[in-house]
Amino acid sequence: MASPPDMSKTTTGKLERYNSYIRRLNHTKFLSASSKLLFRLTLLAALILIFFFTLNYPPLSDNSHHVLHHHNFLSSTFYGGGAAWEKKVRHSSTPRRPNGFSVLVTGAGGFVGSHCALALKKRGDGVLGLDNFNSYYDPSLKRARQALLAQHQIFIVEADLNDAHLLTKLFDVVPFTHILHLAAQAGVRYAMKNPQSYVNSNIAGFINLLEIAKATNPQPSIVWASSSSVYGLNTQNPFSESHGTDQPASLYAATKKAGEEIAHTYNHIYGLSITGLRFFTVYGPWGRPDMAYFFFTKDILQGKPITIYQTADDKEVARDFTYIDDIVRGCIGALDTAEKSTGSGGKKKAPAQLRIYNLGNTSPVSVGKLVSIIENLLNVKAKKHVIKMPRNGDVPYTHANVSLAYKDFGYKPTTDLASGLRKFVKWYIGYYGIESKVKKENDSSDD
């Protein structure tokens, strides 16, 4: 007899198949539930990111007025570490003398900026620096100036003038009384190589700074660096502020001239107190390596030939070379006599001060003479290559009349080119560690 089918085995088998079916079903459900969860989480994260970015980066078409009202809780962490960063900013910009200024010095890593920042700090003003440390010339020199300023408790915020967000943040943290605006794309001849950099810094950057300043309450007073180059093809001598400046010879000069007109507009509409200073070929220790006196020194020491320009009619090219300490005194004189801005929160309340001054040495020296002074200081003969001045934006001659600056804040240059260059050469050989007879000679004869 056939044995009856094993019902227990059949039942167990069915049960197992059923259980495994249920397990598969649950697994599938679980998978679909977790992928839904994953999808939702991704969506949420994307939305959060979009929200933060919208909050922190204005659309391209936005204007900075809009940016001004864009305060948010993230900005302090974006700019260097929140509370600690703000503390450094405050500490650096707090004055240490009664009625001291709180000055934002743009271009504080630069030649004139670093000297002015130190001078202001030494007399008890609060100073905060701003610099983008670009590589137009050797950034390590800018970093060395930054280190020097840090020794004197001056903090330089590393940012571009066009960063409206950061500038707004700075003015939120510090009620600056003054801006000493020295950040710029400098250099006459480089404007033919990189014209856009002049537009970015000297026009767009300046406007950005003025936009922030005009909307602040109280508005700061502004002193800024224009240039002797605005006199361009002017032939009246010495150059006076009443002479025409509508024939710039270089794009650099044109952007500085544009700055003067832009200053007029912001003064007129918003009541900003603005003083422009036309610097005449500033030189000295910690100077700019792109300037002739600086690279002539370097090239002469390295035995390389230097090129000296002459005018088309074989005349010597000359400059009213001005020593840095005189320029610093001029900048401080301008700051000390700057009246308060009259507007607040973007509205003008009354007419405000608008000034332009020459800051020069009043005593032009030919480039040939400049070279012979350097040769004497270095005790090395230059390999001179004299050529006609290429059409590069240079003008043949500059000479400042400074009677206006003298009248208004006692500006009086005191350093002749030979004394100023002696100080420069002494710094140069020390900074670059050049050991030679140059050093011995300078050590024995310098102050």
Ligand SMILES: O=C(O)[C@H]1O[C@H](OP(=O)(O)OP(=O)(O)OC[C@H]2O[C@@H](n3ccc(=O)[nH]c3=O)[C@H](O)[C@@H]2O)[C@H](O)[C@@H](O)[C@@H]1O
């Ligand atoms: O005072 C000013 O407004 C300007 O002064 C300088 O411009 P510049 O006077 O041209 O100074 P350098 O570039 O140092 O040239 C000094 C002189 O040396 C001449 N030079 C320059 C270079 C060279 O290879 N050979 C030469 O003979 C120039 O033609 C000029 O006469 C600065 O570079 C500008 O930023 C500033 O705005």
